[in-house]
Amino acid sequence: MRLPIRLNPTAVPHALRRLLAPVSASGDPSRLTFLADQYKRVPPEEQAAIAAEYSMCISALKFGKTFKTTAAARLDRSAAAFESHLVGNDHVVVDLGASDGSTSVDLFERIRPHVQRFIAADLNDSILICSHRNGLAFFSPAGQPIVEVTPRLLWYADVAGANPIYRGLVSRRVVRFPCSGEQTRIRLLNPRFLDLTARHPNVAFLRHDMFEPLPVTATAVRVSNLLNLSYFSAAEIERALGSICANLAESGLLLISRDTGTEEHGTLFRRSGGRLVILETIGAGSEVEPIASSLRL
Numbered sequence: 001m002r003l004p005i006r007l008n009p010t011a012v013p014h015a016l017r018r019l020l021a022p023v024s025a026s027g028d029p030s031r032l033t034f035l036a037d038q039y040k041r042v043p044p045e046e047q048a049a050i051a052a053e054y055s056m057c058i059s060a061l062k063f064g065k066t067f068k069t070t071a072a073a074r075l076d077r078s079a080a081a082f083e084s085h086l087v088g089n090d091h092v093v094v095d096l097g098a099s100d101g102s103t104s105v106d107l108f109e110r111i112r113p114h115v116q117r118f119i120a121a122d123l124n125d126s127i128l129i130c131s132h133r134n135g136l137a138f139f140s141p142a143g144q145p146i147v148e149v150t151p152r153l154l155w156y157a158d159v160a161g162a163n164p165i166y167r168g169l170v171s172r173r174v175v176r177f178p179c180s181g182e183q184t185r186i187r188l189l190n191p192r193f194l195d196l197t198a199r200h201p202n203v204a205f206l207r208h209d210m211f212e213p214l215p216v217t218a219t220a221v222r223v224s225n226l227l228n229l230s231y232f233s234a235a236e237i238e239r240a241l242g243s244i245c246a247n248l249a250e251s252g253l254l255l256i257s258r259d260t261g262t263e264e265h266g267t268l269f270r271r272s273g274g275r276l277v278i279l280e281t282i283g284a285g286s287e288v289e290p291i292a293s294s295l296r297l
């Protein structure tokens, strides 16, 4: 991000807000809680719109290098690729870097007959919110500043790669991110995902860092919009892939993809004989395909 400041879309006219999509943030501290509550109260045909708004709010959050950007139905091509290669009904599936779980619901619904256990995993699963007289400050559970929402602007704490003038401006401001008032902790799971876990005891969320080995032996793992060279160096991606594959079963599937806003590009691999072998390419393939293909497991 060259500019660590963005207009707060809730403060700008609707047409401009649409231009800024998917960036959005709520100016109301209880908006996420409100949406989660509303989801349970409205008829089923109105739930999708509420779940979509929840994901839109979540998508404005940036923890360190990565945004939590997500939306239902954005990863349909990788879900279809998984579906065509899964055989049997005893798969342990992990959707890693799942954000609020919206795309995990889509994937589970598509491959349900093949699933014994389904885990949506993400490192950043909750957030602390503090209100102050000019807006809201968001912090990670570890207390690191993430974003300050003021009536007109979103001030991101991460300034890496930013224009030096703005970097100085934001850095000075971030040091003063106020958090004197009461803190509210909010779990960042979409009500649609929580609804799925209530109906299917074999579906769960797990807080997990992709640089650590998976806590289960998985037979299928999807990592979408996370193993990107704009987020991580090649060495970091290699390290993350090593950790993921440490608990990927022999013959297990690994799907890495990235969504450009209009299209999904990715590669589906099978673990075979100490390597990741390409099974299928989606669109132009994953940009980290050469790194994954050269791994020796």
Ligand SMILES: C[S@@+](CC[C@H](N)C(=O)[O-])C[C@H]1O[C@@H](n2cnc3c(N)ncnc32)[C@H](O)[C@@H]1O
Binding pocket: 063, 066, 067, 068, 069, 070, 071, 074, 075, 096, 097, 098, 099, 100, 103, 121, 122, 123, 124, 208, 209, 210, 211, 223, 224, 225, 226, 259
């Ligand atoms: C851009 S979102 C992608 C969400 C979803 N997979 C999708 O494509 O819609 C990236 C997600 O990766 C998560 N993430 C970042 N670093 C991570 C790490 N080290 N381990 C696990 N998840 C991580 C972020 O919290 C964020 O939710």
